[in-house]
Amino acid sequence: MKPLLLSHYTVTSCIGQGLQQTLDALLQQRQTLKPCDFETVDLPTFIGEVEALDDVAMPPGMQEYDCRNNRLAKLGLEQDGFDLAVKAAIDTYGADRIGVFLGTSTSGILETELAFRNRDRTTGKLPEDFIYGKTQNTYSVAYFTREYFKLAGPAAVVSSACSSSAKVFSIARRMIEAGLIDAAIVGGVDTLCLTTLYGFNSLNLLSSQACRPYDKDRDGISIGEAAAFALLERVPDTQTPSSVNSTNSADTILLLGVGESSDAYHMSSPHPEGLGAKLAMQQALQSAGLKPSDIDYINLHGTATPSNDAAEAKAVRAVFAQENKDVPCSSSKGATGHTLGAAGAVEAVICALALQNNFIPGGLNTEAVDTELQLNYQLQNRPQSLQRVMSNSFGFGGTNCSLIFGLANAADAETSHKP
């Protein structure tokens, strides 16, 4: 595939609002997952909550979109000047040439959960002020974002559980390649709600402590919430971005490869051999024209459930055993929690931070790496110059997506002799 430019990006999660706080938290390996005190939820688990979301007000005239998920979207869009970068892109390309492709798993379902508690006692009706289309509906966050910027191009939400906001990169890439748009806001937003907390509890997939990816005693996920966005554009013909508003071409982050697959195996368990995950990683390498040995770090899906980490480790070994068996790996979910439909975009931004700041982020909470998984799982941060990294996102229903990001200078060197 032709590489694409991530001209701007931002992330907001329990570890920080915006890039600087996120980077500081990663560099300090700060733990912010906490015992669950969300709403009226009474479950012995940990969560990653973004503070003070209830204080975020909708923009004037957009009150109908008010829900936890769109509040987090707004908070996220306004970090790191991302909103200004989108406005500059509108000036460059036109509002009808910018797409919006965002991932979420539960959208604004919390509004509906609360509305069901407040049904009319005689008629059973939902409250008058419950507005389905702009809150609960799965499209809500793209609806909100498109309206926030007054965009007029194509838009959709991708909702394939925990691969959602990785797959948005693929949708946007095809739209740009097909000439339908010149740029896209991609990303993911997912927020805490009762459906996921009680739902994952019903599957015995919630950890009773801060989750421990790849630990021999890992016992499940910690659910988090997050918003992460990137502005994707074509790479300018020369390596000096002109109309695009990228800040520093030496540190420019590119999307180099995308791989997607389906397990076709089970609704809520991964393929035991990680077959779908393996296909996704292989396709990502193929689409980037890279070999396994070209990858300097893998940001694992690493949810900390026994079956996910076991299946993913098998898949990583199958792809990397021959050429790059000691490739450093870690999962960010010990820090951010599993942000579900936002996880792909959150971890894409963490990959970008690792590339730009020359470090391999160590995974939090894990004490004894499961030796049976046979991966070079990193527990401590390690300074290292990185050129290309892979990020994995897999989800319920057996949906898999692997992305490869790299520094622009690395891609430059590659494209001279690769397809």
Added chain:
Amino acid sequence: MSSRLTVYIDGIGLIAPGLNNWASGSQTLAGLAPYQSAKTVIPTPELLPAAERRRASDIVKVTLATSLEAISQAGLRNNNLSSVFSFSNGDGVNCHSICEMLASEDREISPTRFHNSVHNAAAGYWSIATKTMATSSVLCAFDGSFGAGLLDALTQVVVEDTPCILMTSDTPYPEPMFSKRPIPDNSGIALLLTPEKSPKSIAKITVSVTDEPAYQFSDAELETLRTAIPSMRGLPLLQSIARKESGHIVLDYLDDLRLAVEVHPC
């Protein structure tokens, strides 16, 4: 720079109130038989293993039925097809049950209810039933879900130069959600799109974005169907194909953006 994407349609699947499948529904849409609204009939999903068949909700069954009709026309079974699913919502009954339980004292929702609640549940069941390991996109664009799905499927075919099946389905919510989102019945359309003309090709379509107004049926009942159910926003395209005439059809997509489709029978 206005981009136009050209693909061939090799198979069509249809389920809607009063339209049991494409084979008979195309006769109605062509004007050869009168349209009479009736409760949607969903076939049993024979392709699913017994355990999955028991757990499958209506959105899964509708999606399987329309896709299999399209795939069998195209003769592309076991072809590891790329897929695009676009649903205006997940399964309505399942969502209602979860919200009702979470509002009660006992919040212990069942694992099956939970895994059926993900927007991509039908995509998961479909990949298991058809043993398809290729990529799938699972989308939502509220009332514009048909247009969003079609656009993504077109880019799969044109950019990746590969066949792709689009499946767009909707199921109703019971009350009290129904009052907020009055989708009247189960419905779905599947289109099997290919980059090259084949002996199975039914029509060639060329699609671009437009701000022209969307086509409206003159038949009041069909127009009600088109506007009441998001996947049925694609029905004018199916009518155009059923009539076997070349034409220009504008389909609804987002509030201010629509899809212009040039249709040529093959």
